[in-house]
Amino acid sequence: xxxxxxxxxxxxxxxxxxxxxxxxxxxxxxxxxxxxxxxxxxxxxxxxxxxxxxxxxxxxxxxxxxxxxxxxxxxxxxxx
Amino acid sequence: xxxxxxxxxxxxxxxxxxxxxxxxxxxxxxxxxxxxxxxxxxxxxxxxxxxxxxxxxxxxxxxxxxxxxxxxxxxxxxxxxxxxxxxxxxxxxxxxxxxxxxxxxxxxxxxxxxxxxxxxxxxxxxxxxxxxxxxxxxxxxxxxxxxxxxxxxxxxxxxxxxxxxxxxxxxxxxxxxxxxxxxxxxxxxxxxxxxxxxxxxxxxxxxxxxxxxxxxxxxxxxxxxxxxxxxxxxxxxxxxxxxxxx
Numbered sequence: 001x002x003x004x005x006x007x008x009x010x011x012x013x014x015x016x017x018x019x020x021x022x023x024x025x026x027x028x029x030x031x032x033x034x035x036x037x038x039x040x041x042x043x044x045x046x047x048x049x050x051x052x053x054x055x056x057x058x059x060x061x062x063x064x065x066x067x068x069x070x071x072x073x074x075x076x077x078x079x080x
Numbered sequence: 081x082x083x084x085x086x087x088x089x090x091x092x093x094x095x096x097x098x099x100x101x102x103x104x105x106x107x108x109x110x111x112x113x114x115x116x117x118x119x120x121x122x123x124x125x126x127x128x129x130x131x132x133x134x135x136x137x138x139x140x141x142x143x144x145x146x147x148x149x150x151x152x153x154x155x156x157x158x159x160x161x162x163x164x165x166x167x168x169x170x171x172x173x174x175x176x177x178x179x180x181x182x183x184x185x186x187x188x189x190x191x192x193x194x195x196x197x198x199x200x201x202x203x204x205x206x207x208x209x210x211x212x213x214x215x216x217x218x219x220x221x222x223x224x225x226x227x228x229x230x231x232x233x234x235x236x237x238x239x240x241x242x243x244x245x246x247x248x249x250x251x252x253x254x255x256x257x258x259x260x261x262x263x264x265x266x267x268x269x270x271x272x273x274x275x276x277x278x279x280x281x282x283x284x285x286x287x288x289x290x291x292x293x294x295x296x297x298x299x300x301x302x303x304x305x306x307x308x309x310x311x312x313x314x315x316x317x318x319x320x321x322x323x324x325x326x
Contacts, residue, residue, distance in 0.1 A: 010184075014229055015254070017189045066146070069139055069175065071182040072229055 002051035003080030004059040008068045009040035043067050044080055051079040083108040083298055086123035088153075088169075090115040090144050094131035095166065095277060102277040103127065106294035118148035125162040125206070125297045126153055128169025130222075130275055140183060140225050141171035150176055162206035162297050163269045167223055170261070170271030179262055179271045180238070181230030187254030191224040195286040196274055197249040198260050202242050205263045206300040207270040210292035217289035219274040221252055221260075226273040228255035228262075238262060246272055 010016050019037040026034050045062070047055045060077045068075040085108045089096045100110035111123050115133070120126065133144035144150060154176055157163045165173035173179045186192060195218050200211040211217070230238070235257055238244050246261035253273070261272030276290030 013231075014184065015187065015227075017185050017187055021189055066138070066142065069142065069182055071174070071180075072184060 002047055002049070002055065004045045004047060004051055004056060004077060005080040006043040006045060006059060006063045006067050006075055006077050007040060008043070008063070008073050008075045009038060011072060011074055014072050041067075083125075083301055084111045084121070084123045085109065085294075085297070086111045086113040086120060086126040088113045088115060088126065088128050088149055090131065090133035090147065092132040092135050093129050093168070095129040095275065096131070098275075098277040099127045099129040099166065102280045102290065102294050105280050106291060106298060108294070108298055113149055115144065115147040115149050118152040120149075120152050120156060120161075124301050126156075126164070127277075128153070128163065128165040128172050129277070130167030130169060133168055133172060136168070136225075139171075139175070140168060141173075141175040144168075144172045145175040154178055157264075157269050160266065160268050162300060164207050164293065164297070165269075165271035166275055166277060167226070167273055170273055171225065173269060173271045178269050179264055180234050181228055181259075181262070183225050183273070184227045184229055185225050186223070186227050186252075189224075191222070192226070192252045193222040194220065194252065196221040196252060196260075198246045198274060199249050200245070201247055202245045202263065202267075204242065205245055205267045205270050205296075207263075207293050207296050208245055209299050210296040216249060217279075218286045219276050219279045219290050220286060221274045223253070223273055226253040226255065228257075228259040228273070230256060230259075235259075241265065243267075245270055246274070 016038050018039045023037040045059050063075045085103045087096050087099045087110050103110040111121050171183045174182050198217050200215045203209055203211050203213050243263050244259055245263050247258040248260045251258045263270045276293040279285040279290030
């Protein structure tokens with residue numbers, strides 16, 4: 001058993017209104033110095049074998065087909 | 081027996097009944113299609129209705145895209161079957177890559193629900209032939225994830241090819257180029273965020289401007305001569321008309 005982590009982020013050129021909403025809340029917390037927030041998703045994918053190259057390749061395929069929409073999102077895959 | 085037009089129901093579809101009613105109003109016969117069933121039941125056209133298919137989990141339309149019925153629709157659409165994706169149906173069509181681009185969270189994050197003015201940019205599709213080019217119509221929008229995005233090169237291509245079908249007059253969600261609806265290069269697949277099925281009856285809607293979308297597809301089918309669902313479907317660019325009847 002092992003875990004593969006997939007991080008999905010909107011591409012830099014795609015507007016992220018959720019991140020903007022978070023950013024706009026920061027002054028209310030008294031937090032300064034933050035100029036940008038972008039919100040993404042993290043998936044923890046458990047596999048029933050070792051997290052080897054084959055497992056990473058399988059999860060990569062899954063990420064490109066389902067977890068991320070490559071039209072608007074980038075993703076990274078790494079052992080958890 | 082009228083023209084059979086399919087309406088897909090996913091878990092979480094909301095507007096399948098309104099879509100069926102609009103189809104009936106246009107003079108066709110709505111045929112219910114179930115998400116888990118790859119059988120299109122011989123329909124001559126398909127409507128993917130609005131709602132929140134599979135709870136919109138992950139991304140709107142992301143999971144619906146892999147349902148058996150969508151697999152069958154993608155295949156049939158590539159053979160020329162007229163397909164209309166409304167709101168969540170548009171999101172499904174983009175996720176399924178039948179249409180380019182994607183629908184993302186509205187600018188300002190607000191869910192918008194209002195009667196929306198639109199301009200018809202192209203009448204050369206399977207679903208808009210009964211409008212006039214440049215015609216302004218009012219159809220409700222109701223969505224939280226309706227901001228159309230596409231990279232600048234592809235947007236230019238859509239513009240050049242006349243594949244932008246509808247534009248907002250007063251952009252409600254931040255969509256690039258005020259895009260409210262687009263079509264594929266073959267022009268049989270149309271997706272739009274506004275809800276024409278909610279504008280088919282003056283008593284319950286802003287007006288009846290949405291009805292023409294459903295009558296348009298009947299005209300398309302008549303001109304193609306493909307009203308008999310048992311016949312092979314003809315291409316939009318085939319010689320027309322070939323004498324189909326309602």
